Amino acid sequence: MPKILIDMNFSFAEENYIKTIYHLSQAGEVGVSTNAIADQLHTKPASVTDMIRKLANKEVVDYQKYQGVNISEQGKKVALEVIRKHRLWEVFLVEKLKFNWDEVHEIAEQLEHIRSSILTERLDEFLGYPKADPHGDPIPDKEGKFETGPTVALSEMSVDDIGLFVMVANDDPHLLQYLDKMKIKLGMKLKVIDKVVFDGSMQISFSNETPVFLSHQITQHLMIRKVA
Amino acid sequence: MPKILIDMNFSFAEENYIKTIYHLSQAGEVGVSTNAIADQLHTKPASVTDMIRKLANKEVVDYQKYQGVNISEQGKKVALEVIRKHRLWEVFLVEKLKFNWDEVHEIAEQLEHIRSSILTERLDEFLGYPKADPHGDPIPDKEGKFETGPTVALSEMSVDDIGLFVMVANDDPHLLQYLDKMKIKLGMKLKVIDKVVFDGSMQISFSNETPVFLSHQITQHLMIRKVA
DNA sequence: TAAGTAATTTAGATAAATCTAAAAATATTT
DNA sequence: AAATATTTTTAGATTTATCTAAATTACTTA
Numbered sequence: 001m002p003k004i005l006i007d008m009n010f011s012f013a014e015e016n017y018i019k020t021i022y023h024l025s026q027a028g029e030v031g032v033s034t035n036a037i038a039d040q041l042h043t044k045p046a047s048v049t050d051m052i053r054k055l056a057n058k059e060v061v062d063y064q065k066y067q068g069v070n071i072s073e074q075g076k077k078v079a080l081e082v083i084r085k086h087r088l089w090e091v092f093l094v095e096k097l098k099f100n101w102d103e104v105h106e107i108a109e110q111l112e113h114i115r116s117s118i119l120t121e122r123l124d125e126f127l128g129y130p131k132a133d134p135h136g137d138p139i140p141d142k143e144g145k146f147e148t149g150p151t152v153a154l155s156e157m158s159v160d161d162i163g164l165f166v167m168v169a170n171d172d173p174h175l176l177q178y179l180d181k182m183k184i185k186l187g188m189k190l191k192v193i194d195k196v197v198f199d200g201s202m203q204i205s206f207s208n209e210t211p212v213f214l215s216h217q218i219t220q221h222l223m224i225r226k227v228a
Numbered sequence: 229m230p231k232i233l234i235d236m237n238f239s240f241a242e243e244n245y246i247k248t249i250y251h252l253s254q255a256g257e258v259g260v261s262t263n264a265i266a267d268q269l270h271t272k273p274a275s276v277t278d279m280i281r282k283l284a285n286k287e288v289v290d291y292q293k294y295q296g297v298n299i300s301e302q303g304k305k306v307a308l309e310v311i312r313k314h315r316l317w318e319v320f321l322v323e324k325l326k327f328n329w330d331e332v333h334e335i336a337e338q339l340e341h342i343r344s345s346i347l348t349e350r351l352d353e354f355l356g357y358p359k360a361d362p363h364g365d366p367i368p369d370k371e372g373k374f375e376t377g378p379t380v381a382l383s384e385m386s387v388d389d390i391g392l393f394v395m396v397a398n399d400d401p402h403l404l405q406y407l408d409k410m411k412i413k414l415g416m417k418l419k420v421i422d423k424v425v426f427d428g429s430m431q432i433s434f435s436n437e438t439p440v441f442l443s444h445q446i447t448q449h450l451m452i453r454k455v456a
Numbered sequence: 457t458a459a460g461t462a463a464t465t466t467a468g469a470t471a472a473a474t475c476t477a478a479a480a481a482t483a484t485t486t
Numbered sequence: 487a488a489a490t491a492t493t494t495t496t497a498g499a500t501t502t503a504t505c506t507a508a509a510t511t512a513c514t515t516a
Contacts, residue, residue, distance in 0.1 A: 035462090093347075
């Protein structure tokens with residue numbers, strides 16, 4: 001018999017693990033590794049093993065020793081609920097409280113754990129049912145559904161490809177501040193001018209302006225919806 | 229040498245104890261009792277003793293075995309910061325998210341622990357620097373200062389006294405719902421029509437309407453600013 | 457494939473916040 | 487003031503989330 005998710009409560013720590021495992025399994029291979037989770041959460045592999053055990057008992061992840069974890073259907077629901085709250089609060093902070101988009105992540109990390117489904121729905125309504133957060137990441141609806149066109153990392157695109165910059169797949173303030181400094185904003189049209197094989201760096205023209213130079217470390221995190 | 233408060237971080241649990249001790253020492257005698265704290269926080273006296281010890285080490289309370297606790301100057305600052313956040317969030321929930329005033333306490337109990345001084349200031353600004361929360365409780369400013377005229381519990385007033393209903397000194401949803409049902413709202417003018425010595429119950433006329441009957445248990449918690 | 461390296465898990469500790477049951481101190485009552 | 491009742495504290499456990507160090511398993515590479 002499957003446990004009733006509605007009645008389940010997860011601690012802040014558990015929610016953070018579930019969210020991280022969800023993100024990592026979205027972004028990559030089957031079987032998320034202990035080390036990857038430890039890195040993401042700035043904790044130690046041994047701690048991850050312990051927590052994974054507990055989450056497996058609660059049936060929010062599937063786990064077999066030495067084989068990595070996978071998020072379960074139940075776990076996906078929990079993760080999407082947390083992600084929904086995180087992104088709604090980010091919209092609130094930027095749209096209503098006039099924060100810059102590089103300042104909101106840390107605060108949203110706290111707010112995402114506030115427990116009240118009515119609150120989430122009211123906030124969503126107050127914000128006008130936004131479809132994306134300030135970084136362009138889609139906001140799941142109440143049922144956990146969200147729409148996104150297919151996107152690729154800028155680093156995967158070829159010379160002369162054209163696309164729309166729709167999302168930053170990284171919350172590091174340094175990256176966001178750098179993008180601000182370079183005047184690179186979400187929704188900008190771009191064209192790949194040149195790509196250096198040796199180091200993967202690229203020359204990109206945003207909004208038909210003079211091309212800028214971006215390293216592979218940066219282009220990896222810029223998600224593009226291809227246009228043509 | 230006094231510890232630097234700015235650098236201090238308190239856990240949710242610690243903040244709740246500090247807030248409760250502050251409230252209890254405002255509301256009553258010197259030396260808040262272990263049992264009173266335990267009742268308020270729905271915990272056991274033994275747990276309270278442990279926590280008080282810790283808070284005394286951190287110098288936010290003054291404590292001597294068997295003599296009860298008192299909040300220190302440092303502790304007062306921490307308490308007022310938490311109270312400030314609690315009340316600002318309550319205003320947000322009622323004014324912006326259209327919650328009823330009897331629904332906000334539980335959510336504000338969570339939101340009051342969000343750590344970000346910029347957030348608090350921005351929220352305050354967004355709400356237009358409100359002076360009181362939806363229950364009429366004053367909101368401390370950044371420095372912990374707040375203004376409030378002298379108030380008395382309705383239960384302490386005499387026949388023919390007139391006053392303004394300015395605050396509910398209790399967050400129990402049942403009480404708030406009852407007040408809603410009776411159409412008793414903050415800011416209403418009232419007059420004491422009759423007072424029964426035997427049980428302390430009172431007949432009160434709100435806004436010159438037909439008098440309503442209120443038990444001592446209720447009139448205890450209705451705070452009145454005397455008018456004449 | 458055997459050896460060496462890297463990743464993962466186990467075992468045993470620690471810190472925070474709580475609990476129960478028993479002991480000690482304080483208050484109250486006759 | 488002595489007896490009784492209440493409050494508070496101590497002692498010893500428990501749970502959650504961590505950690506370090508050692509053991510185990512899996513992966514790589516020569």
